[in-house]
Amino acid sequence: MEKPFKDKTALITGSSRGIGKAIARAMSCLGSNVIVNYTKQGGSSEQQAKALSAEIESLGCKSLIIRADISSRDEVKDMFSKITSSFDSLDFLILNAARAPFKPIEKLFERELRMLVEVNLFGNIYCFQQALPLLEKSQGRIVFISSLGSRFYNPSYPLGIMKSAMEAVIRDLSCSLSERGINANAVCGGIVKTDSFKVLRQVWEGIERIPDELIVEPEEIADTVTFLCSPQSRGIKGQTIVVDRGLSNRVYHF
Numbered sequence: 183m184e185k186p187f188k189d190k191t192a193l194i195t196g197s198s199r200g201i202g203k204a205i206a207r208a209m210s211c212l213g214s215n216v217i218v219n220y221t222k223q224g225g226s227s228e229q230q231a232k233a234l235s236a237e238i239e240s241l242g243c244k245s246l247i248i249r250a251d252i253s254s255r256d257e258v259k260d261m262f263s264k265i266t267s268s269f270d271s272l273d274f275l276i277l278n279a280a281r282a283p284f285k286p287i288e289k290l291f292e293r294e295l296r297m298l299v300e301v302n303l304f305g306n307i308y309c310f311q312q313a314l315p316l317l318e319k320s321q322g323r324i325v326f327i328s329s330l331g332s333r334f335y336n337p338s339y340p341l342g343i344m345k346s347a348m349e350a351v352i353r354d355l356s357c358s359l360s361e362r363g364i365n366a367n368a369v370c371g372g373i374v375k376t377d378s379f380k381v382l383r384q385v386w387e388g389i390e391r392i393p394d395e396l397i398v399e400p401e402e403i404a405d406t407v408t409f410l411c412s413p414q415s416r417g418i419k420g421q422t423i424v425v426d427r428g429l430s431n432r433v434y435h436f
């Protein structure tokens with residue numbers, strides 16, 4: 183049976199590890215070519231990106247690794263030059279990369295505040311601006327990865343502010359771009375045990391008490407992303423779908 187995303191191409195920002203990696207795998211399982219992006223030069227990120235890229239190619243899909251810091255407009259421009267010279271189209275833009283200090287807002291240094299905004303708001307907008315002509319040609323999809331911090335208080339989690347802002351950006355884009363045939367949605371994930379969880383558990387007393395059955399697997403986020411990239415989700419526009427195993431339905435603390 184032909185794979186539904188055959189001959190399509192996805193850029194997944196921050197896909198060397200964690201949730202981005204699970205999304206890259208899920209997209210390639212459905213036949214999509216994948217651009218794997220990460221930012222840290224050398225070391226384990228680069229190695230993980232190479233291993234992931236080899237895995238994607240073993241499924242018969244094309245894969246390109248691009249090291250680029252999305253908070254740099256120039257690096258994002260370079261990334262898109264590489265994409266256009268290697269692929270005929272870009273069909274899916276998955277805005278997954280994030281980096282943020284884990285500390286209370288009142289304790290943020292100016293450089294941390296800048297990093298928060300520059301990676302998680304500017305960076306996503308730079309990517310989207312560069313992707314726009316390509317997505318218009320392919321009538322493509324944008325999916326942003328948000329978190330529960332967009333709507334609930336999480337201790338030492340200023341990233342939540344940027345997640346709220348980006349959910350609003352997605353809502354805006356879905357309206358302003360609909361005439362151009364581009365659709366945008368978001369997936370708001372619950373707690374996922376990736377590398378960032380290791381930091382979160384140091385600042386969020388009680389997070390360890392959340393029962394295992396309420397911990398989300400990266401693949402559960404990835405499956406919702408592939409759904410939002412599929413024609414079956416064509417009626418969903420500008421929405422944020424919560425994938426948290428029902429954690430946010432519970433009003434008590436653990």
Ligand SMILES: NC(=O)c1ccc[n+]([C@@H]2O[C@H](COP(=O)([O-])OP(=O)(O)OC[C@H]3O[C@@H](n4cnc5c(N)ncnc54)[C@H](OP(=O)(O)O)[C@@H]3O)[C@@H](O)[C@H]2O)c1
Pocket residue numbers: 195196197198199200201202219220221222223227250251252253277278279280281301305327328329330341370371372373374375376377378379
């Ligand atoms: N973990 C959770 O509980 C959770 C829950 C809900 C939503 N989310 C969201 O899901 C997404 C992925 O989270 P995760 O936990 O999988 O993160 P992670 O394990 O910390 O991985 C982050 C990825 O983003 C990349 N990245 C960071 N800054 C970047 C930049 N400036 N430019 C390009 N790439 C950059 C990293 O690259 P390097 O490897 O080079 O550093 C890495 O590939 C984030 O948006 C996060 O907010 C996470």
